[in-house]
Amino acid sequence: MNNKHLACLVVGLLVAAVLQWTNMSHQKLRDVQDLEALSRSSYDNAVIARVAEQRKMVILKNKTKNKRDYLSEWTPHINQIKNAQVGEALINMKIKESKIITLSQVFDTFDREKKSAITRGLNAQLVLEDDYVKVFNWLANFEASVPAARVSSCKLTKGQSGNDLRMDLLLKLPITKDEGENKSKT
Amino acid sequence: MIGSEKILHDLKSERDGITKPLPRILTLVPIALFLSVGAAVFLNISFLIKKKESEELSAQWKLKAESEYSEKAFTEKQIDLIKNQDRKAEEIIKWINGSKQIQPLALCIARSMGQKSSIEELLLYRDDKNPHQVRIELKFINGGQNQLDVTLSAINSIGYRAYSANQNLAQGGKVDYQATLIWQDNHLLTKELSFNNEQ
Numbered sequence: 001m002n003n004k005h006l007a008c009l010v011v012g013l014l015v016a017a018v019l020q021w022t023n024m025s026h027q028k029l030r031d032v033q034d035l036e037a038l039s040r041s042s043y044d045n046a047v048i049a050r051v052a053e054q055r056k057m058v059i060l061k062n063k064t065k066n067k068r069d070y071l072s073e074w075t076p077h078i079n080q081i082k083n084a085q086v087g088e089a090l091i092n093m094k095i096k097e098s099k100i101i102t103l104s105q106v107f108d109t110f111d112r113e114k115k116s117a118i119t120r121g122l123n124a125q126l127v128l129e130d131d132y133v134k135v136f137n138w139l140a141n142f143e144a145s146v147p148a149a150r151v152s153s154c155k156l157t158k159g160q161s162g163n164d165l166r167m168d169l170l171l172k173l174p175i176t177k178d179e180g181e182n183k184s185k186t
Numbered sequence: 187m188i189g190s191e192k193i194l195h196d197l198k199s200e201r202d203g204i205t206k207p208l209p210r211i212l213t214l215v216p217i218a219l220f221l222s223v224g225a226a227v228f229l230n231i232s233f234l235i236k237k238k239e240s241e242e243l244s245a246q247w248k249l250k251a252e253s254e255y256s257e258k259a260f261t262e263k264q265i266d267l268i269k270n271q272d273r274k275a276e277e278i279i280k281w282i283n284g285s286k287q288i289q290p291l292a293l294c295i296a297r298s299m300g301q302k303s304s305i306e307e308l309l310l311y312r313d314d315k316n317p318h319q320v321r322i323e324l325k326f327i328n329g330g331q332n333q334l335d336v337t338l339s340a341i342n343s344i345g346y347r348a349y350s351a352n353q354n355l356a357q358g359g360k361v362d363y364q365a366t367l368i369w370q371d372n373h374l375l376t377k378e379l380s381f382n383n384e385q
Contacts (some may be wrong), residue, residue, distance in 0.1 A: 002205045011215045015222045022226045022233075029233045032240040039247035046254035053261040060265060064272040071275035078278060117277040136293050143287040150285035153311035154292060158304075170311075174281065 077148045078118065079176050084109050087122040087173045090146065095128075098138045103127040103166075109175070120175040129159045129166040139167070149173050284317025286369060290344055295324065298340035303329035303359075320346070320367040330359035337363075345370050 081087040088107050095102055106125040112118055128135055143149065153170035160166075288310055299305060309323040326333065338348060351365035 004205060004208050008208060008212050008215050011219050015215070015219050018219075018222045018226045022222075022229050025230045025233045029237045029240070032237045032244070036240040036244040036247065039244045039251065043247045043251040043254065046251040046258065050254045050258040050261065053258050053265070057261050057265050057268065060268050060272075064268060064275070067275035067279065068268070068271050071271060071278055074278055074282060078281075117274040118281055132296075136289060136296070139289040139292070140287075143289055147287075148282065148285060150281070150312065150317065151288040151310075152314075152317075153309070154288050155310075156292060156296070156305065156308040158306070 074148070077146075078174055080146060080148060081122065081173045081175050083175060084120075084122045087124070087175065091124050091126070091142075091171070094138070094142050094145065095126075098134065098141065100128050100130045100134055100138050103129055110172075118174040118176060122171075122173040122175055124169070124171040124173065126169040126171065127166070128169065129164055132163050132165045135165045135167050139169075146173065280317075284312060286318075288320065291320065291341070291346065291367070294340050294344050295322075295337055298333075298337040299326065300329055300333055300336065303327065303333045318369065320369075322348075322363070322365050322367055324361070324363045326361055328359045330355060330361060333359070334361050334363055341367065 081090065084107065091105070091107075095105075104125070104127045106123075108123050110121050110123055112121065128138065130138075139151075139154075143151065150172040151169065152172050153168070155168040157166045157168075158164070292308065292310060295308060296305065303326050306325040306327060307323070308325075309321075311321050313319065313321065324337070329336075334353065341348065346367040347370050348365040348367055351363070353364070354362040356362070
């Protein structure tokens with residue numbers, strides 16, 4: 001091999017090196033393009049997942065619309081009694097307003113499941129005795145003014161005099177936010 | 187000077203061992219070098235531009251994907267909220283269903299009594315497990331079966347039906363009646379909020 005051969009070989013190697021450099025650059029470009037395709041595919045998957053979730057939400061919204069509307073209509077009534085004291089005061093106020101004779105009244109609270117929408121309640125045991133009409137009107141007015149109140153038990157018997165009626169009532173009032181208790185806890 | 191040049195020329199030896207020229211085809215090698223260098227520069231520049239474009243696009247897709255994922259996460263939270271509301275609504279519906287006003291029922295029973303009949307005791311109560319059912323215990327004197335029929339039809343007229351009834355008719359028209367009353371309008375979700383006997 002003489003110098004001319006050697007020079008030719010060197011030039012050939014240079015050509016090969018240039019080609020290799022170009023090939024490597026092309027390979028890098030392909031890697032980046034693959035990464036881009038991957039990112040796009042990831043975006044497409046994200047869009048599909050988001051659309052599916054939104055569709056699920058729309059279906060759920062439509063399915064539960066009536067119940068949620070019902071809830072929003074009733075929420076003010078359910079939240080009417082903030083704590084036991086308010087409940088007691090409300091009952092006493094209603095009794096005083098109608099000037100009905102109260103033989104006894106006992107209040108106590110009861111707990112329900114913690115995860116429940118109504119976690120606490122107020123039990124009110126009342127014994128009222130007054131005119132037949134007055135007693136019935138009182139009950140009607142009370143049930144209308146506190147629609148979420150539940151009459152657990154209502155026992156009607158004759159009163160001591162003529163037109164009188166004795167009513168033994170057990171009322172349950174839902175307490176949704178016991179603010180007094182929360183304050184004492186904090 | 188002329189003399190020294192002559193001397194140097196004289197010192198040169200004869201070159202008889204000159205190498206053979208390369209094959210003519212190999213003259214393409216330097217041409218190939220020039221072409222490949224030119225093409226490589228052009229291609230590498232175009233690759234670089236495309237690479238940058240791809241990188242920018244890739245970053246954009248990633249940003250968009252992140253935005254989609256965050257929107258999905260937000261939607262999931264919304265779904266959880268709706269589910270919670272739904273669960274809460276069901277509990278409230280149960281409570282309200284078990285809190286139907288009892289005064290109209292008591293009043294209707296009282297009003298159904300004839301002039302001769304008289305209620306001794308009327309007990310209406312709800313079981314904690316089934317508050318939508320109202321248990322009735324009615325004791326009245328005079329009137330007997332006829333009065334009981336009148337009272338039951340009055341109860342039916344306001345939407346209650348009696349189940350598991352048990353009655354004792356004693357002498358003198360005294361009646362001891364027990365039953366479970368169930369409200370027949372089971373459409374818990376009325377479009378409008380209804381109270382008492384507005385339904």
